[in-house]
Amino acid sequence: MTDASADEELGPIDYIVVELPAGQTQLTGEALAELAALVSEGTVRVLDLMFVHKGEDGSIDVTEIEDLEELGDLGIIEATLAEVLAEQDLLDIAVAMEPGSSAAVLVWENTWAAPFAVAVRRNGGQLVASGRIPTQALIASMTNEGE
Structure with a gap:
């Protein structure tokens, strides 16, 4: 992906x-x-x-993947990191966390959808909404269809 076309070639971006x-x-x-x-x-x-x-005292510590001593299977992703999370993003996440807990924050590009996203943008379209349907809600909906 060249720098000039990077914006056009991106697929949808998600985080969890x-x-x-x-x-x-x-x-x-x-x-x-x-x-x-x-x-x-x-x-x-x-x-x-x-x-x-x-x-437990409410203090926040952040570990970046580059700071891990043993990457193991994570080594495959180190070269693709764009480091899109800002310090404020992580502070906002920590507010919702319980004292004494840890969380992984993952941001990814859906590369499988990039060709479709590029085609939509080239045709003048733009993303105006996005969301997720909880898996349990979908399963319940599908189960109720058979009744």
Whole structure:
């Protein structure tokens, strides 16, 4: 992707904040393997991944992926990071967190959708709304259709 066309070639960008189990401070195991697989397959491109830790006293500590000693499967995404999260974003996230908890904050590009997004923009279209349907709501809706 060249700098001149970077804006035009981007797919939709999403983010999630995932609370980690007690005592865990970063993604591990199956979740980490699945993220690495999505990146390897070209389905997504990770733009930012940070870990927020809120101390019992309310203090906030942020760990960037570059600060981790052992990257393991995360090594695959380090080269694609654009570091889009600002300090205020992380402070806002920490406000919603319980003292003593940790969370992973992941921002990614849906590279699978980039060709469609580019075509829409080239035809003069623009994104005017976006959202998510909770999985449980969809399952409930599909279950009720059969009744």
